Amino acid sequence: MSESRFLPNFESIAPFSRLSDSGILDSGESPMSDEAVLEALRYMMLTRVFDDKATSMQRQGRFGTFSSVRGQEASVVGAATALDPVKDWIVPQYREFPALIRHGYPIENFALYFMGNPKGGTIPPNVNMLPMQISLAAQIPQATGLAWGLKMQGGDGVAITFFGDGASSEGDFHESLNLAGIVKAPVIFFLQNNGWAISTPRENQTAARSFAERAIGYGVEGVIVDGNDLLAVHEVTARAVAKARAGNGPTLIESVTYRTGAHNTADDPSRYVDQQELEKWQQKDPVERVKNYLRSRGIWNENLELELLDSCAAQIDAAMEIARNTPLATSEALFDHVYAEPPQRMLDQKHDWAIRNGGDR
């Protein structure tokens, strides 16, 4: 007679890491060239400049509600730099600014989106991404189908989808991992565990010790990585991408990081964030860690930092200038791009609006 027993009680696993908190690489070889690290650092710094700019624009009433990447720069950039923009796809949530920009989405479109202009949603024809997703986790099945479709058509592109610890409680996450496992879709599920879903702590999302171990139940590989370690995130994602490209199916990556800013510009984290915990994570700042690493390689100095900051600021200013000079959307634009062949009633409605708004442009 066989014995009924519970499955083994897994020990919780320490996240995979390469850099120490002070930016010292372990004894192994670096997964990124110095050039690649410099390029990645630039995206991380660009994100900080943009986040500051966007937050101040929001305070002036020129931007709508905005979520910054603060604290998660290594997590997003480490993953993005493992992709080939020519054939790989990004299926975002909303907190992945540098990944989208690296993939070719114009900064001015990103800005226009937050200025409420539908034109902001425009994705240039050669840029392989879906629009940002506000309906949490709804993008995950789409990424799964997209990756599966690429594979069905004999391509070797992969899709990566970003989402949060909160979003991973939605049914869409679970249904997608399940399907991806079955059809071996070349998809990377990149879960950013930043500790919070607005004010709800990670403990309220799951009783599992890690988000990564949920993958086991779907026959999918799960890995857990230090999300504030650029090199580690890049390495783990590059491995998942190579595996997917080779036809060996999906991976769930849990990137353990921390949202050191507010959820968005409408949020007041002082109501729920523990100050000591926040300070602990601020000590692990992902940008400083990369700078320290480059210092240890002898290729970082004050001048380079100032130069890079200047060039980031100039790039953001130029994009903001374009956004500012883009004409406001007319109310008729609400009716554009709803259908390939719009029903007559909608064309009539568009016409009515135009007349009622007295030639509103």
Added chain:
Amino acid sequence: MIEAIRECLGQEMEADNRVVVIGEDVGVLGGVFRATDGLQARFGKDRVVDMPLAEGVIVGSGIGLAMSGLRPVIELQFLGFGHQAFHQIGQQVARLRYRSQGRHALPLVIRSPFGGGVRTPELHSDAFEAFYTHTPGLKVVAPATAYDAKGLLAAAMESDDPVLYLEPLKGYRLTKDEVPDERYTVPLGKLRIARAGADVTLIAWSAAVNVAERAAEELSEQGISVEVLDLRSLNPLDIDGISESVSKTGRVAILSSKSASTVWKHQSSASLLLILLIR
């Protein structure tokens, strides 16, 4: 009618290898109503896929398949279980074109049987078409005849807009009419005059069209001449066709196989009145 649907799927898959069929039990079994019978044997397991039982990811992954360059036809086994995928249909399928400002077209068709009359358990007979007519970006068609079932499905599959294609459970086997062998399309958004009349316009769609025709027959014995309109398409709505009939008869009634208080009926009669008044 079910044969017409099956024939159409086969012909379209033959003509375009980007067409894939996904859904619950659509493979070996050929669907619980046999709409996809024989397709997997003809086109293979990669093009006719038995999906895990989860409507959200069936529709959601269909969106991704469409974006990858394929033209998926998704079978929802019963519309009563469409709500498990409602967020993917209403806010994703219908809106991704707009959200991406035209970059992502979604040439996908969601087929689903709906409505009662064949002794199914609860939830298997729900007629939820109204919900789906309230989402701009989606087209909703509901054929009443076998001829239209084939032609509207072909048109839906040809369209670059996402289409919810609703099949009357009751009509699957009962509805029998002549269907040409060759491929043809019936345009989306054009109604059909099921029976010409002079005194009153009776508007119906899907399985209710047959009921309307029988009512018209009975009323003709009392000397009332009823014009029966088969809407075919709930969105786009053929306002011109309706208005032409109503201006002729001067009276209008709407018949549907839903509860009397449904939004679609009221909303459509209200907007009809409005449209007819301002003309």
